[in-house]
Amino acid sequence: MEWFTSPDYWLSRLVFQRGLAAIYLVAFWAAARQGRALLGEQGLTPVPRFLARVPFRRSPSLFHLHYSDRFFVCCAWLGAALSAALLAGAGDQVPLAVAMVAWLVLWLLYLSIVNVGQVWYGFGWESLLLESGFLAVFLGNEHTAPPVLILWLLRWLLFRVEFGAGLIKIRGDRCWRDLTCLYYHHETQPMPGPLSWFFHHLPKPLHRVEVAANHGAQLIVPVLLFTPQPVASVAAGIIVVTQLWLVASGNFSWLNWLTILLALPAVDGRRAAEVLGLPRPPAPAAPPVWYEAVVLAATALVLVLSYWPARNLLSGRQLMNYSFNPLHLVNTYGAFGSVNRSRQEVVIQGTDDPVLTPHTVWKDYEFRGKPGDVRRMPRQYAPYHLRLDWMMWFAGISSAYAGSWFTPLIGKLLVNDRATVKLLRATPFPGTPPTHLRARLYLYRFTTPEERRATGAWWHRTLLGEYLPPVRLEETEQSERPA
Known part of the structure; x- marks a missing residue:
């Protein structure tokens, strides 16, 4: 033919x-x-x-x-x-x-x-x-x-x-x-x-x-x-x-x-x-x-x-990024049907203090791609996919997106799990694991050109509130046990 x-x-x-x-x-x-x-x-x-x-x-x-x-x-x-x-x-x-x-x-x-x-x-x-x-x-x-x-x-x-x-x-x-x-x-x-x-x-x-x-x-x-x-x-x-x-x-x-x-x-x-x-x-x-x-x-x-x-x-009720069969053949696609007006980031912090006090020093965990350190320039990773970083973005939008994996993540970081730590850019506790971890929700925005020249920072962040209160390893293990 x-x-x-x-x-x-x-x-x-x-x-x-x-x-x-x-x-x-x-x-x-x-x-x-x-x-x-x-x-x-x-x-x-x-x-x-x-x-x-x-x-x-x-x-x-x-x-x-x-x-x-x-x-x-x-x-x-x-x-x-x-x-x-x-x-x-x-x-x-x-x-x-x-x-x-x-x-x-x-x-x-x-x-x-x-x-x-x-x-x-x-x-x-x-x-x-x-x-x-x-x-x-x-x-x-x-x-x-x-x-x-x-x-x-x-x-x-x-x-x-x-x-x-x-x-x-x-x-x-x-x-x-x-x-x-x-x-x-x-x-x-x-x-x-x-x-x-x-x-x-x-x-x-x-x-x-x-x-x-x-x-x-x-x-x-x-x-x-x-x-x-x-x-x-x-x-x-x-x-x-x-x-x-x-x-x-x-x-x-x-x-x-x-x-x-x-x-x-x-x-x-x-x-x-x-x-x-x-x-x-x-x-x-x-x-x-x-x-x-x-x-x-x-x-x-x-x-x-x-x-x-x-x-x-x-359809007036168009689905976005949906597969109609388990073989993922002939799918529907789409992106950014809605756009966020502000950026909320979950920042995980840890301490090695055995007892928490008002003077406890908390240190940030740094991810490879998602914003963290305000002075760190965003990096280019695509086409490589940093899956944990992407899900952390969703977690900042709503804690509902983190229901199945966030508590296990905290548990892994509390024992310095090697495979999990490799997903991060840096841990503030490379030797002995932290005693407590917490997560806080911040509002991130790009600095203005004037702020950038004055501070060298790419981001400005403002604390919005607590995302996860301080927890110890025992508490994460209890939350993962079936009822």
Whole structure:
């Protein structure tokens, strides 16, 4: 079938697949480094406890067959190794069927982690990576030209990501409609980056222009992805530019980078190769019949599953970042339907005083990414995902978000649990554990340029009140015991 493949998109496929392998590598690396502390047998929300109450049909995962911390880490490092091999081009050096199996194994491994990841893996970009990874299974390798149907399904995925995000904004917080959301967003976003302070202090008229441009990029441009070339390539280029703007202004794990990659299959690869001066590869062989059948079956599956996210886009009660099936296929996406007007941060403090007095000195625990020390410049971590730091942001919004893991976290810090302490930037008690811990809620705001010059601080913080009263280890152990 001549219509089945499009050799012109060979470069688009190559860059997309290599980039996707790089994101998989980051995701598995993060799982290997953070999994034991967050999800391990002695972690904050242990996987065995989760598996005991959630059946396989609701969370398909290899770990229903067997779980141990060592097995979890081995799966994560296996995924990282396979991702690195595909990033290096191994998928183009093996037969088509072997390459497809490699991509399928990556998808199965990461699905297994996400489906036992609980609150730590409840982010929209987990589903986005899984859906992108599933489609990558059927993109083939250099032994055959890219299949047209899968290229269109990738555009459909990108459309849902961008258009869904645009709709959730325009239907949500009023500040998106009056163009004022960026008066607050750069300061109150989950994890500001090194340039966020500067973005926050841009002139307010420019912030309004940014919001208006965002509406155009998310509500108009995605429709153009389905138009003929070169318009589709221009639309993809606009999406790439807007995503790079978001990369520069904050830390959103691999969400922005994966969205950029999803735009590439909409770019006319032949013209891009000509502009870059790349030689056209030899004409690939005709795709085998079995491959055509598999691609047609995958396309039919995605089209059937598209009913629910398409209906969601049209619904006045639009869901954001929701999976309609436990395989995380054909999901709905969106971000920042509402924007916080102020930033509340939970600061954990400890002391080694055996008895608390009004003169007790409390020392702050420092996290890697979330604001703490007011003089520390925000760091760039994306596309790496600091899962505990992100959940601490949610905890500052409401203690309800911290119900399952905050008390266990305090308990781990009271014994200087090695795996947990590794998640932090620094502990004020590297030797002997503290005797007491407490948590306080602070209002954080970016300093003004004048305050920044005078004090060198990036943040100003004001105490709002007590988040957790002083506790000892015995008290955290009692609170974790079943009634």
